[in-house]
Amino acid sequence: xxxxxxxxxxxxxxxxxxxxxxxxxxxxxxxxxxxxxxxxxxxxxxxxxxxxxxxxxxxxxxxxxxxxxxxxxxxxxxxxxxxxxxxxxxxxxxxxxxxxxxxxxxxxxxxxxxxxxxxxxxxxxxxxxxxxxxxxxxxxxxxxxxxxxxxxxxxxxxxxxxxxxxxxxxxxxxxxxxxxxxxxxxxxxxxxxxxxxxxxxxxxxxxxxxxxxxxxxxxxxxxxxxxxxxxxxxxxxxxxxxxxxxxxxxxxxxxxxxxxxxxxxxxxxxxxxxxxxxxxxxxxxxxxxxxxxxxxxxxxxxxxxxxxxxxxxxxx
Amino acid sequence: xxxxxxxxxxxxxxxxxxxxxxxxxxxxxxxxxxxxxxxxxxxxxxxxxxxxxxxxxxxxxxxxxxxxxxxxxxxxxxxxxxxxxxxxxxxxxxxxxxxxxxxxxxxxxxxxxxxxxxxxxxxxxxxxxxxxxxxxxxxxxxxxxxxxxxxxxxxxxxxxxxxxxxxxxxxxxxxxxxxxxxxxxxxxxxxxxxxxxxxxxxxxxxxxxxxxxxxxxxxxxxxxxxxx
Numbered sequence: 001x002x003x004x005x006x007x008x009x010x011x012x013x014x015x016x017x018x019x020x021x022x023x024x025x026x027x028x029x030x031x032x033x034x035x036x037x038x039x040x041x042x043x044x045x046x047x048x049x050x051x052x053x054x055x056x057x058x059x060x061x062x063x064x065x066x067x068x069x070x071x072x073x074x075x076x077x078x079x080x081x082x083x084x085x086x087x088x089x090x091x092x093x094x095x096x097x098x099x100x101x102x103x104x105x106x107x108x109x110x111x112x113x114x115x116x117x118x119x120x121x122x123x124x125x126x127x128x129x130x131x132x133x134x135x136x137x138x139x140x141x142x143x144x145x146x147x148x149x150x151x152x153x154x155x156x157x158x159x160x161x162x163x164x165x166x167x168x169x170x171x172x173x174x175x176x177x178x179x180x181x182x183x184x185x186x187x188x189x190x191x192x193x194x195x196x197x198x199x200x201x202x203x204x205x206x207x208x209x210x211x212x213x214x215x216x217x218x219x220x221x222x223x224x225x226x227x228x229x230x231x232x233x234x235x236x237x238x239x240x241x242x243x244x245x246x247x248x249x250x251x252x253x254x255x256x257x258x259x260x261x262x263x264x265x266x267x268x269x270x271x272x273x274x275x276x277x278x279x280x281x282x283x284x285x286x287x288x289x290x291x292x293x294x295x296x297x298x299x300x301x302x303x304x305x306x307x308x309x310x311x312x313x314x315x316x
Numbered sequence: 317x318x319x320x321x322x323x324x325x326x327x328x329x330x331x332x333x334x335x336x337x338x339x340x341x342x343x344x345x346x347x348x349x350x351x352x353x354x355x356x357x358x359x360x361x362x363x364x365x366x367x368x369x370x371x372x373x374x375x376x377x378x379x380x381x382x383x384x385x386x387x388x389x390x391x392x393x394x395x396x397x398x399x400x401x402x403x404x405x406x407x408x409x410x411x412x413x414x415x416x417x418x419x420x421x422x423x424x425x426x427x428x429x430x431x432x433x434x435x436x437x438x439x440x441x442x443x444x445x446x447x448x449x450x451x452x453x454x455x456x457x458x459x460x461x462x463x464x465x466x467x468x469x470x471x472x473x474x475x476x477x478x479x480x481x482x483x484x485x486x487x488x489x490x491x492x493x494x495x496x497x498x499x500x501x502x503x504x505x506x507x508x509x510x511x512x513x514x515x516x517x518x519x520x521x522x523x524x525x526x527x528x529x530x531x532x533x534x535x536x537x538x539x540x541x542x543x544x
Binding site: 175176178 | 340
């Protein structure tokens, strides 16, 4: 029992500690592909450290929402990290507090507060970015739902630990059409939700073209650091859900010894790094879509997920 | 579970996966704007058809299906893109976007409705036939691809994408066909492959003529007949 609580806390610490690293690797690799040297992979840590030591400026016209939001954005991924398998392939202490839908709702709460806070300050770019985020959000929502319906129908559960086991027992389940199509749909969803390239350009500096970034423009000092850190943790958590729950539980700790759990940390980082390579390939080979073409991108994701559902339904 | 059962379960899943990707390619032909990507998707769909034929051929121990696979790869993966490049190279290999009557999200939703309809009409057929695991995948997906191909022909306003729609219809018919009739006579397979080539050639030449006369192939805009 005590063991499981400790492992659960280790999961949270791993998410907190390594989330900026993954962001750094992603940024570095993208620059390398463009034959530039790129920033150090530890740059996100330095940014966060620097921002924590700066003064914070808060508009006097803003309300409590603006002050609360960084904490909400920071804490929601940590809550999700308690629920999902990050290091172990057996349920930990808090695992049955919520299923994947619960995790999705908690992440959505962070997004909701970020949207409100962007409107709160009266900066013209904030509301623009938040309305665009909502547009992407409501187009992504049906895909999310259909993916979860398909998962719960095929695996018979929405508890992540049961789902991940289903895909590899027996191994033939991995090649189930619904599984592969659902992975494609969810990959598009991860790209849309985390604001990567065909949907949004995370490294752009042009406010009018921003979707995700413009929500955090008003933050400075500690607030900005928390927003940044929370954002990278959200990315890490989504990667974990995608790779550990929906793809396969390979590389996760099976035993209950401490060393086995610690051994899972580098394995997970390798797994996410491979996924990052895929993302870099996608980001470097595609151009950012025009705003109203995003409907087509997410429409394609929706069609893929519906195809997964139809085939899964009739294949049984 | 005995070994043969495991092989069977693996084959059915692999075939179903092929079917799923096949359906996705059919959606792609409706939902993608770039001409060149459309052509590549068509080639990929033909490859998937060949894979499914190989799986079914292995299961039924039928040489005919291997012949179908070989013919499919030779004609649709190599010859058809080559013929298109010769006939309408500037049209099919130019990186440009295709105009469409209905916008793409609507088209995709209609394609989903078509797919569900295909499953609906395939249901009684499967029930009457006492279908196995392969027919259950191939028949409805082949029918869906056929109908979506027909829809593509209706909605796209350019010659080459319309041709790809017709070819997708043929792909779908074959995909459904190989699961029902595993012992197709060789002459029928050869005839079908030859027929497809002729179709491509005729439509390709026609598109080339249209292009030389009016300098574009947006056949959707040609409404009135004019005498010279």
